[in-house]
Amino acid sequence: MSQEIINPLRSKEYGLKIAAEVGKESEIVAKQLGRPVRIMNFCGTHEWAITHYGIRSLMPSSIELIPGPGCPVCITPGYYVDLLIDLSFNKYTVLTYGDAFKLPGTSGKKPRSLFQAASMGGSVKVVYSFTDAVKIAAEKPDEKFVFFAVGFETTIPATALPMFYGKIPDNLYVLVAYRYTPPVMKYLLNNHPEVEIDGIIAPGHVSAIIGSESWRFLPVEYRIPVVVSGFEPIDVLTSILLIVKMLKEGKPDLVNEYSRVVKPEGNTYVKEVMNRVHEDVDSYWRGIGVIPESGAKLREPYKRLDILYHLGIEEKIVEDKLPGCICDKVVLGLAKPVDCPLFMKGCKPQLPYGPCMVSSEGACRIWAENM
Structure with a gap:
């Protein structure tokens, strides 16, 4: 049995047919626009598939x-x-996802990452x-731990559900670094019209939580077609074709290409738990700025788990744009990874300097490893 029968979503023959149709349709739209059709793929996993x-x-x-802002570690x-x-040098053990292990702190900090701190x-x-x-903290009740909760809506349930059911040891705290995706897209469109986005491929896994209808504002408010897409090559190519056809017809809309996973309303139970555990707050995005209602903060009675609340300190906004790094521009679609003077020179996957080279979802890391 051929691989194409096993996984038709990776069919080379079918993919080439879709690409040919994209070429034919996009030439018409490009002539109307007077420039190439610019489609932003929001999610880092989509950028990985494309590359x-x-x-x-x-x-x-x-x-x-165009790669978009879909890398939670990067921001x-x-x-x-x-x-x-x-904290790692002051009686706390920091527990982190591997993607954030080499994430740099502010430019003047020594050591500059948790990886270096560990060394x-x-x-x-x-x-x-x-x-x-949770398991590690439960096994060592006399020690103190803090979990680095990084991610978009896809990973928020991983902490929200255990908190909701009250299964967190008293010696485990959380540094909540969660961010929401629709607000950053609104920020980009409102503050950087020079990016000239004609269509958007919306994140599939995020949308499995928040629902495809969460992106309805794009065609309604901004007249931009959007497709919630899966992550296989045929998913992405189909999404591009759908966007081009909507542009050609002058009828921007929301299409859920990933309907095998994503529902219009999303996961209503998980969303309810997330809302009970967290409240929306204005939050800082690295190198970008404060975006209204784009972050999560623990509500009562879960606030006791927040390491900032436990320590009695206020969250600070500290300038964290690293000299020479243009990760903030790459995240917003204002630049490509190869535009950075440090790309594959002072900043490489094996020795990352900027946050876009640290994470597997960062555009710089993806381009470095797949081009």
Whole structure:
């Protein structure tokens, strides 16, 4: 049995047919616009699929695919890293996802990452999940732990559900670094019209939680077609074609291409739990600024788990743009990874300097490893 029968979503023959149709339709739209059609893929996993499978090489000159802000590690404030580094040397064990292990703190901090802190004697441990953190803390009740909760809506349930059911050991705290995705898209469209986005490929896994209808504001308020897409090559190519066709017809709309996973309303039970555990707050995005209602903060009675609340300190906004790094511009679609003077020079996957090279969802890391 051929691989194409096993997984038709990776069919080369079918993919080439879709790409040819994209080329034909996009030439018409590009002539109308007077420039290439610019489609932003929000999610880092979509950027990985586009780069890994060579989808850009299948696109005509009338299509430009732009990486978007879908890397939660890339936009996590360096201040959080600084705080966790200090705690790792002061009787706390920091538990972190591997993606955030080498995330740099603010430019003047030594050591500059949890990885370096661990190499210098700080107590840092990489865990696969929050469940692992709970287990580790339960096994060592006389020690103190703090979990680095980084991510978008996809990962929020991993902490919200255990908190809701009251299964968190008293010696485990959480540094909440969660961010919401629709607000940053609104921020980008309202503050950077020079990016000239004609269509958006919305994140599939995020939408499985919040629902495809969460992106309805794009065609309604901004007249931009949006497709909630899966992550296989055929998913992405189909999404591009759907956007181009909507542009050609002049009828921007919301299409859920990933209906095999995503529902219009999302996961209503999980959303209710998330809302009970967290409240929306204005939050800082690294190198970008404060975006209204784009972050999560623990409500009562869960606030006792917040490490900032436990320590009695206020969250700070600290300048964390690293000299020479343009990760903030890459995240917003204002620049490409290759535009950075440090790309594959002073900043490489094996020795990352900027946050976009640290995470597997960062555009710089993806381009470095797949091009």
